[in-house]
Amino acid sequence: MTHSIFSIDVEDWYHILDVPSAPALAAWDALPARVEDNFRRMLDILGETGARATCFFIGHVAKRFPALVREAKARGHEIASHSYEHRLVYTMTPAEFVEDARRSRTLLEDISGGPVLGFRASGFSVTEATPWFFEKLVEAGYTYDSSTFPASRGHGGLKSGELAPHGRDTAAGRLAEFPVTVTEVLGKRLCFFGGGYLRLFPYPLVKRMSRAVLAQGRPVIFYIHPREIDPDHPRLPMSASRRFKTYVNLDTTEGKIRRILADFPVTTFGDYLAEHRSAFGVS
């Protein structure tokens, strides 16, 4: 079976986007952290089957908890970047974006002692309004990206984007792009494989849709957050619709992760890329 890709966005319970009650960066360090326990528990779950994942760290989290980066690396996982400040791409200037992406990469390379190839933007916030994103990411020193969401969603999305992983030319060089996995159901592009979508849908449907994607020769990109295996984490006040998306079915995530790992062989983005390098055309 084609390998799928398992990824974790390493952030805490208060890293919720576009909610007025979300604390500002200056307040983060004073908040009670749950990411340490939750992330380590997630590594334990992966360890039960020997599965390896790509861990996209928010730079600010890595700076506060560098031991988590070293532990993930020591346990065989790939270290990648989820930006430094977790800002939405479409709220940044190109120069601000490069600065933030580079700062996060450099920090993670310093802590882990190895190269950091991959990036994932907060909220998959790459849109038609940020055409500069891919070139700036190469400029910031990255080889691959997993930030595009080829369907409609709350924080933008690239509705008409390509579905399969592909290579992409930019003025700064070539980039390997891994769009978030979506599949067409009754003419609509839907995601079943991460975050709120994985929590919302029953596992048998997630499994059936994963099989359908693999049958098309695409890897399934699974993505989760450490807070999603912690049903008791503190809640931020927000609108009813956001509350539903953010907190629905938290108690089902851990079981779904175990079933995914039992049913599908997974690997890291880095290893997938190394195996399919010529298809992406990156050096």
Ligand SMILES: [Zn+2]
């Ligand atoms: Zn995030």
